[in-house]
Amino acid sequence: MSGTLQLPAPTWFIGCGNLGGAIVDGWRAGGMDLGPVTVIRPSGKQVEGTRTVTRLADAGPPPKLAVLGFKPQKLDEVAPGLRQHLSAKTVVVSLLVGVEAASIRQRFPGVQAIVRALPNIPVAVRRGVTGLYSVDADQGVRQLVNDLFSALGFTMWMTDEVKLAAVGSVAGAGTAYVARFIDALSKAAVQRGLSPEIAAIIARETVLGTGWMAAGTGETMDSIIRRVASPKGTTEAGLSVLDGEGALDDLIAATINAAALRGAELAREAKAASLAEETRTA
Template sequence: MSVVNVTAGPAGSPVLAPSIWFVGCGNMAGAMVEGWRSAGVDFSQSVAIRPSGTPVPGLRTVQTLGEAGRPPELLLLGFKPQMLRELAPGLANWVTSRTAVVSILAGVEVATLRELFPRAQAVVRVMPNVACAIRRGVTGLYSADADEALRTRLRQLFMILGLTVECTNEAELATIGSVAGAGPAYVARFIEALARAGEARGLDPQLSLTIARETVFGTGWLAATTGAEMDEIVRRVRSPNGTTAAGLAVLEPELPALVGRTIDAAARRGAELAAAARAIDSPEGAA
């Protein structure tokens, strides 16, 4: 596994994106497009395909594959994993030996994608998170068959969106999905819980939420910019027998197990989605 970027933003002239079909461009693919566009990436050769036809700012948006034009260099699968069974046969008709299939579908494995898109130049799995919209995302990349030119192209594209981790196996990618892909939802719940606790002690609800949000943001920023160990940050806050020590005495025994169970549950669900997608052509899967 190698980390190829920790900061956001390319220097110099705008990047011309390869021709990409965003098949499905909802919360996640939309966040990626937003991040790229805010960095000045030029999507003049790309198109979003979504049944609702809801326009994606900066992208030509169409409702059907037939309206999309010439087959793309990158076919980005941005719909829900459960739709793969229905959509893959139609999509495969547009895949040539010069098309890389790039999937953000949680769980669905390279082997399954390769079986469904046998003509593809390469199959790449990407596991991003929604903070890509502000170019502070975390993205895992994995491919078994991308050549160096494609890897470089994808690395350059995704590093614009934040931290990019090139995985050496799919298990790493799955873990990044469970920790970072889902992570913004966990962190949002933590912020909310902190805010509710402040509210319960008498703070105005909106003020309490702002305080909780800024506390999490400030701590993350402090850790990221100083490189301080978490223990070091705790040491800087906790004084012996003080208020933080009293709070941590409650939190510390329970938090690691709770978070561990949370990530385990997400990983189990990822494995279920992978199994369901794997079974696409088998008699059991069709049942």
């Protein structure tokens, strides 16, 4: 990580569970100074290297960077209290899956910029994938947010929120799907007589090694498959099951689709709630 990369002071995490914690872990692993970070979470569970408080009232002066790290369903519980602590110099980075930038802007009308970030959990080991999106961030803000997430792995700016949602469905949720696949591979190894411990290591390292090789060489998946599966061989017999009538492709497409539908549902709920608020305050 660049020695000059610094978090704005103060930086707040409002909610810091699985994903917020993974981001902080990645920054810490990269040697980032976490001194500017205040975490606000109801449990008060300490996040190493940060100042952790339970109430916004104890968080201190308005943050330059405010990361929303709570569940989308909590937005309307948190927003009214948080709004008064943010200033025209605050950049809000929302991690909330499915909640559009306009819905966040609706809750925090006076802040400098809203950036949506959809990282996946491997940011904890600085091998994450993060999709970014903003309509109102200037070049300086985009550079800052880009640098902060690039320190945690691969980062890309999306041109619209449909594409951002696609990153969330594939890379964000994808970590869970890949974990399921590794588990399934491991279970199959146990059925073939290996101990659960050895099976788990072999399955995990096979997936890691395949991805690592492809990332290192740029080789396509088709090319890797051709190098492993000789005609009429054992791997080809296995592939005929995975490929049979699009079995794996259809299963993955249906899986991603289910996540995308839920994302659209969350976006509709957040939009309906912000419209209701607009009507109340009009």
